[in-house]
Amino acid sequence: MSSYLTLARDARVEIEVKHSRFLCTLRRVPSEAEARALVAALRKEHWDARHHCSAFVLGPDAAVQRSSDDGEPAGTAGAPMLEVLREAGVSDVVAVVTRWFGGTLLGAGGLVRAYGDTVRLAVESAGTLRRDLVTEFEVSLDHGSAGRVENELRARGLVVLASAYGDRVTLLVGSTTPASVAPLVAEVTGGEATAEQVGERWVDAG
The missing domain is CATH 3.30.230.30 (Impact, N-terminal domain)
Known part of the structure; x- marks a missing residue:
């Protein structure tokens, strides 16, 4: 399911x-x-x-x-x-x-x-909407690139579930195709960030 x-x-x-x-x-x-x-x-x-x-x-x-x-x-x-x-x-x-x-x-x-x-x-x-089970990943970024990377990840179909700001920006992103996440994050960050799988959750897809 x-x-x-x-x-x-x-x-x-x-x-x-x-x-x-x-x-x-x-x-x-x-x-x-x-x-x-x-x-x-x-x-x-x-x-x-x-x-x-x-x-x-x-x-x-x-x-x-x-x-x-x-x-x-x-x-x-x-x-x-x-x-x-x-x-x-x-x-x-x-x-x-x-x-x-x-x-x-x-x-x-x-x-x-x-x-x-x-x-x-x-x-x-x-009316109805679909809920999808997405795999969650954490992506840690420097502040200078966080906004651009977040926009690019959204444009490529990832769901940005949350963001936290500290010494670095940590994005929690979700995808229904988890195998695609690591290469995508590497691509949009020029290899500077990695995606760590942390769980699953249901999200509204529209």
């Missing part, structure tokens, strides 16, 4: 079906604890709503998947919400649909459509 999709931005979308209001709050979250915290916060914020159904997918491999019908008939809310997230191929995402009952029963099919459609519209509103 070297990349996966997540949300480009958070979204909130509301629809009305036979006088029932369905409000989907869609957020990017890094953990199950934060997903559950959002459900709790929305339950408190919208205390007058009857249901706060939820679904979330977490991890680069989408290994954690949970859903809750929160009092709706089994399988009519959380499951269709989760299916929409799966179809979109997104992870590190939680969807919460808050429902205010409008007085008309929708039936199982109507509920499935309403909950699924609300999440689908929210995903469309949020």
